[in-house]
Amino acid sequence: MEYIIIIISAILVNNIVLNQFLGVCPFLGVSKKIETAVGMTGAVAFVMVLATIVTFLIQHYILFPFGIGYLQTISFILVIASLVQLVEIVLKKVSPSLYQALGVFLPLITTNCAILGVAILVIQKEFNLMEGVVYAVANAVGFGLALIIFAGLREHTDMQNVPKGLKGVPIALISAGILAMAFMGFSGIV
C-alpha cells in the first residue's frame, strides 16, 4: 500500500518537473520532438535508478557511520558524474543499439538536477532502499510522462499561428504552465 502511495504521489501529485521544478532544463531542451523525448526519458530512468541505489549505499554505509554528512553534495555529484561515464562505456560495449538510442543524452544527464535532486530527496525522506528504488522509478515515469505530453503539445503549437512575440520559448513556457495546472487537479488524491 505504501508503495502505491509513493508511486501515485511521485507521478501525478508531486510531479517532478511540473510541481517540484527538477529537470526543467531537459524538459525545455529536448521536448521539440516526441522521439527525442522518449530517448531522454529512457536515459534518465536508467541513470536515476542506478544513481539512487549507489548514493543510498554511500550515504548509509560511508557518510553516516563516519559522521561526514556534510560531504553529501560533493560525494553525490562525483558519484553521479562517474556513474554516467561508466554507464556510457559499458553500454557502448555491451549493447550498441541501446547506446545508439540513449548515447547522445548521457553526457547531458550529469547536470540534470532531477538525478541529484531525487538522490538527495530519498535521503531526506528517510526511505529505505526498496522505497528509494520505487520512488526513483516513479519519478522517472513522472518525468517521462510530463516530457512526452509536453513534446506532443509543442509539436502541435509549432504548427499554429502564434503571436509574433510569443513564438518559441515563451509560448512553450506558457503551455507548460497550463499543463502544470492540469496536473494540479490531481492534488487531492493522496
Place this chain on the structure above:
Amino acid sequence: MNQWKNFTKGFIKENPVFVLLLGMCPTLGTTGTAINGLGMGLATTFVLVMSNLVVSLIKNLIPDKVRIPAFIVVIATFVTIVEMVMQAYLPSLYESLGLFIPLIVVNCIVLGRAEAFASKNTITSSVIDGLGIGFGFAFALTILGSVRELLGSGKLFDITIYPEDYGMLVFILAPGAFIALGYIIALINRMNKKNA
C-alpha cells in the same frame, strides 16, 4: 572600460535566465517570493565568483582531460560552504530554499562560466565575469519573484501593496512560475529586438 562591459553584459544582453535560458530549475523553483529569489540569486553569485576565481587560479595546473571533474569539485566545495553558512545564519531562508541549495552544483550557469570563461581568462576578468553573470541571475530571479509575489499575494518584499484577497493564488503555485516567466521572456525579446 572593457571590464565594465564585461560586468554589464550579464544584465540584459546575455542575461543567463531571460536570454540564454540557463539555470531554469532554481529560477522556477525558488521564486515564490521576491526575497527567496534574491537569496537564491546571491547564493549562486557567491558560488559563481568564488569558483571562477579558483578555476582561473588553477587553470594551468589541471590536465585538460580531467578538467570537468576538477571544476565540479571546486564548485561543490563552495556550494557546501554556502549551505553550511546559510544553515547557521539564515535558517528561515535555508528552510524555504531547501533542496535547491545543494542543487546549485548542477546549475549549468556555474559550470558553463567555469568552462567557457574562467578556464581561459585572467583572474581579474574571471571574477568580474562571475559578478556580472551572478548579479544578472539574481536580478532575473528577483524580478520574477516580485512579479509572482505581487500578482499572487499582493505583497512586495513582504510589504502589502493591495489586500491579499484580490491576489491570484496560482502565481505563487507551480503553474504561475511557468506562465510568468513565459510572458517576461516575451517582453525581453521584444525589447531586445527594438534596440537592435
